[in-house]
Amino acid sequence: xxxxxxxxxxxxxxxxxxxxxxxxxxxxxxxxxxTADGRLxxxxxxxxxxxxxxVLVPTGLLVGLGALLPRFGTRLGPWLHDRYRQISLSHAxxxxxxxxDLDLVEDIGSAVHLTQxxxxxxxxxxxxxxxxxxxxxxxxxxxxxxxxxSRRTEAWPRRPRVLDVRLAARPDRPGRHAVDALVVxxxxxxxxxxxDRGQVNRPWPVAALVGRLHRRSVLVFCGRGVxxxxxxxxxxxGEAAEVAPLVERGTGPGQDAR
Amino acid sequence: xxxAALRGVRVVLAALSLVVLLAGCxxxxxxxxxxxxxxxRSLEDSAxxxxxxxxxxxxxxAERTWSTYAVTLAADAEKQTGTATDGVATLQRPEGVGVAExxxxxxxxxxxxxxxxxxxxxxxAGGPPPDALLERLDTVAQQLTRAAGRLG
Amino acid sequence: MKRYxxxxxxxxxxxxGFVDIGDxxxxxxxGARFGMSLAWVVPVGVLGICVFAEMAGRVxxxxxxxxxxxxxxxxxxxxxxxxxAGSLAVTFLTFVAEIGGVALALQLVTSVHHVAWVPCVxxxxxLVLWRAKFSAMENIxxxxxxxxxxxxxxxxxxxxxxxxxAREAFxxxxxxxxxxxxxxYFAVALFGAAMTPYEVFFFSSGGVEERWTAKDIGVMRAxxxxxxxxxxxxxxxxxxxxxxxxxxxGISVETLGQVxxxxxxxxxxxGLAVVVVGFVAATFGxxxxxxxxxxxxxxxxxxxQWGKYVRARxxxxxxxxxxxxxxxxxxxxxxxxxxxxVTEFSVVFSAVALPLTYFPILVVANDPQYLGRHVNGHxxxxxxxxxxVLVGVASLAAIPLMIVTRMGQA
Numbered sequence: 063x064x065x066x067x068x069x070x071x072x073x074x075x076x077x078x079x080x081x082x083x084x085x086x087x088x089x090x091x092x093x094x095x096x097t098a099d100g101r102l103x104x105x106x107x108x109x110x111x112x113x114x115x116x117v118l119v120p121t122g123l124l125v126g127l128g129a130l131l132p133r134f135g136t137r138l139g140p141w142l143h144d145r146y147r148q149i150s151l152s153h154a155x156x157x158x159x160x161x162x163d164l165d166l167v168e169d170i171g172s173a174v175h176l177t178q179x180x181x182x183x184x185x186x187x188x189x190x191x192x193x194x195x196x197x198x199x200x201x202x203x204x205x206x207x208x209x210x211x212s213r214r215t216e217a218w219p220r221r222p223r224v225l226d227v228r229l230a231a232r233p234d235r236p237g238r239h240a241v242d243a244l245v246v247x248x249x250x251x252x253x254x255x256x257x258d259r260g261q262v263n264r265p266w267p268v269a270a271l272v273g274r275l276h277r278r279s280v281l282v283f284c285g286r287g288v289x290x291x292x293x294x295x296x297x298x299x300g301e302a303a304e305v306a307p308l309v310e311r312g313t314g315p316g317q318d319a320r
Numbered sequence: 321x322x323x324a325a326l327r328g329v330r331v332v333l334a335a336l337s338l339v340v341l342l343a344g345c346x347x348x349x350x351x352x353x354x355x356x357x358x359x360x361r362s363l364e365d366s367a368x369x370x371x372x373x374x375x376x377x378x379x380x381x382a383e384r385t386w387s388t389y390a391v392t393l394a395a396d397a398e399k400q401t402g403t404a405t406d407g408v409a410t411l412q413r414p415e416g417v418g419v420a421e422x423x424x425x426x427x428x429x430x431x432x433x434x435x436x437x438x439x440x441x442x443x444x445a446g447g448p449p450p451d452a453l454l455e456r457l458d459t460v461a462q463q464l465t466r467a468a469g470r471l472g
Numbered sequence: 473m474k475r476y477x478x479x480x481x482x483x484x485x486x487x488x489g490f491v492d493i494g495d496x497x498x499x500x501x502x503g504a505r506f507g508m509s510l511a512w513v514v515p516v517g518v519l520g521i522c523v524f525a526e527m528a529g530r531v532x533x534x535x536x537x538x539x540x541x542x543x544x545x546x547x548x549x550x551x552x553x554x555x556x557a558g559s560l561a562v563t564f565l566t567f568v569a570e571i572g573g574v575a576l577a578l579q580l581v582t583s584v585h586h587v588a589w590v591p592c593v594x595x596x597x598x599l600v601l602w603r604a605k606f607s608a609m610e611n612i613x614x615x616x617x618x619x620x621x622x623x624x625x626x627x628x629x630x631x632x633x634x635x636x637x638a639r640e641a642f643x644x645x646x647x648x649x650x651x652x653x654x655x656x657y658f659a660v661a662l663f664g665a666a667m668t669p670y671e672v673f674f675f676s677s678g679g680v681e682e683r684w685t686a687k688d689i690g691v692m693r694a695x696x697x698x699x700x701x702x703x704x705x706x707x708x709x710x711x712x713x714x715x716x717x718x719x720x721x722g723i724s725v726e727t728l729g730q731v732x733x734x735x736x737x738x739x740x741x742x743g744l745a746v747v748v749v750g751f752v753a754a755t756f757g758x759x760x761x762x763x764x765x766x767x768x769x770x771x772x773x774x775x776x777q778w779g780k781y782v783r784a785r786x787x788x789x790x791x792x793x794x795x796x797x798x799x800x801x802x803x804x805x806x807x808x809x810x811x812x813x814v815t816e817f818s819v820v821f822s823a824v825a826l827p828l829t830y831f832p833i834l835v836v837a838n839d840p841q842y843l844g845r846h847v848n849g850h851x852x853x854x855x856x857x858x859x860x861v862l863v864g865v866a867s868l869a870a871i872p873l874m875i876v877t878r879m880g881q882a
Contacts, residue, residue, distance in 0.1 A: 384736045384741060385736045393729040
């Protein structure tokens with residue numbers, strides 16, 4: 063079921079994996095995972111982000127209901143996940159979902175292709191005594207964004223939330239990515255259709271409508287002035303943070319030279 | 321909007337929708353117009369069933385169907401006349417409808433049931449149907465349609 | 473030569489597979505009650521399903537992603553799940569109706585009550601879904617479904633007043649005794665019957681399983697753009713037969729036996745026998761397709777292995793879903809619920825659920841990252857947006873109309 067090349071390119075949002083930049087929610091989440099022998103193992107239900115040298119680095123694909131259910135909204139999600147865990151407390155993967163290491167990903171086209179077969183592929187991560195700090199992408203998505211009072215003059219979306227995460231290839235570590243920027247928008251429907259990022263622009267009425275809903279979306283570049291508070295569940299954007307409008311750039315990942 | 325006010329709005333909305341739901345749960349007391357509309361619909365359904373039974377009988381006589389097909393059609397028609405009769409019989413007669421009017425409707429529906437049952441019996445027994453039965457089906461169907469037209 | 477034969481076979485099975493219990497019942501009901509005055513809905517619906525299926529087929533051929541993969545990708549897990557629940561409910565309802573339809577058709581031959589046939593039919597459907605070779609099943613049932621062409625012959629034999637029928641069809645003249653709401657309700661029902669969403673789930677999943685590539689787009693288009701409209705002609709013939717035979721007698725269609733009766737009037741026993749074969753093939757084929765579609769939708773949302781081209785034990789969860797669906801459907805029918813009533817519900821709710829899957833497909837069909845140069849052209853987009861509006865209106869109007877007209881009884 064591997065996609066063959068059309069016009070010299072593989073069907074799918076990410077060209078030239080693993081060197082290309084991509085938007086995690088738009089281009090990777092909820093994609094089908096396919097093993098080396100062409101079997102289907104599951105969806106990318108969530109992504110594992112690990113803190114390395116102070117930056118967030120994607121390290122694995124999380125698969126299974128234990129990863130999917132928390133993404134069903136801020137209130138419904140945890141409730142569903144609790145019920146799911148209660149059904150069988152003895153299963154570790156209900157709490158800590160199975161993870162597929164990103165190193166096993168061979169290519170990302172319209173599906174995620176792995177280098178391994180599916181036998182015993184899915185297992186929760188076994189941590190060493192000194193474990194790195196790990197988060198889920200799902201936690202980051204839908205976090206509130208709180209701009210510093212000094213930034214209130216800018217045109218922020220009305221109730222800003224993290225919609226997506228832009229991952230950039232790391233020049234220092236070839237083939238590895240790190241969280242580069244947060245896509246912040248008003249949480250309107252249609253954020254995964256690709257209209258807000260210039261990926262799709264037809265048919266015109268749909269593009270105009272969805273584009274209008276997302277016209278105020280911005281890119282908040284990680285680094286100075288941006289603080290992700292995982293405990294409270296909000297992102298604080300300070301005075302020093304670099305913010306750019308998402309729409310005016312009008313470019314997808316991989317094309318924008320910052 | 322503050323959270324408390326939001327919760328208040330929600331409570332009011334929930335209460336309102338409960339009231340609306342409960343309002344729909346009252347016992348229906350049909351007006352004369354409702355009764356006549358139901359009666360007309362039942363008469364039409366019954367007429368349709370009688371015509372179907374007649375068609376089944378005619379086609380079977382002409383050997384254009386086989387007997388299981390015709391019997392199934394007639395049995396379904398019989399069930400439909402029964403349902404149509406029930407539709408009126410279970411409805412309380414309102415003030416504005418005379419006893420005689422209601423009785424006439426019930427009488428017609430009863431005749432339809434009877435004649436369709438005879439058609440089905442004839443199809444099960446086999447053999448050519450008496451011309452009288454076909455004629456009777458035709459007459460009853462016309463009576464039903466006319467009565468429905470008067471009411472509707 | 474072999475290639476043309478394959479295209480021809482594909483078109484034939486597309487025609488035979490187009491009609492299912494929903495088309496049979498709804499078209500006969502509408503024909504008997506409204507004559508040909510609602511005939512315009514059939515071509516509108518058929519063009520709609522052509523647009524929808526062509527886009528889904530193209531996406532499947534180029535990007536190898538079936539419908540529900542895209543639904544979850546583009547709408548996210550939450551909205552995607554609501555979408556899954558809605559589409560699954562409608563497809564399952566159609567599945568129940570189709571199995572009931574097979575049982576009703578068998579009752580016509582044996583006069584054994586349809587409830588008694590249900591376990592046998594369910595077992596047979598289960599066996600076919602589990603063991604039978606996919607393409608063989610599709611071809612045999614599709615070709616047998618062509619038996620319904622006798623409706624066309626019967627209409628011709630009945631020798632109707634063609635100009636009168638045509639006038640009714642083109643002026644869309646509502647019969648005097650009917651309300652506009654009832655007219656609109658049946659228009660939505662006919663639209664839903666022509667554009668049942670499962671057809672597209674099945675079509676695109678089949679395309680992914682058969683490993684279509686961009687090279688197969690031509691063949692796929694031929695199947696859709698020739699096969700479906702010809703299948704729509706069968707729908708019109710069914711409506712025409714009912715209009716000619718039942719219209720003057722004031723008969724309303726409530727049973728499957730009545731649907732076939734005009735053919736008996738026109739062609740006698742032989743014609744009737746062919747029609748019943750067509751009933752069984754069309755409903756049985758659609759039962760298999762809807763059953764598989766239930767499994768496809770669930771598997772594609774959650775990502776587990778699905779498909780008829782891998783061995784059953786490779787796709788164990790998929791087959792468990794199929795078995796559960798068959799058992800549940802049989803259980804529902806064993807309560808002696810009228811399959812015709814289930815059908816009436818299923819076509820209306822099909823219209824309700826259509827936008828859920830139509831919209832994501834329209835968006836992806838425009839995504840150059842997925843389709844490269846095979847993205848929608850101008851014609852496809854004008855039609856696509858037009859139908860997006862139409863499908864949305866039908867979806868919103870369906871349930872209010874159903875309540876106001878008491879399912880068309882008023």
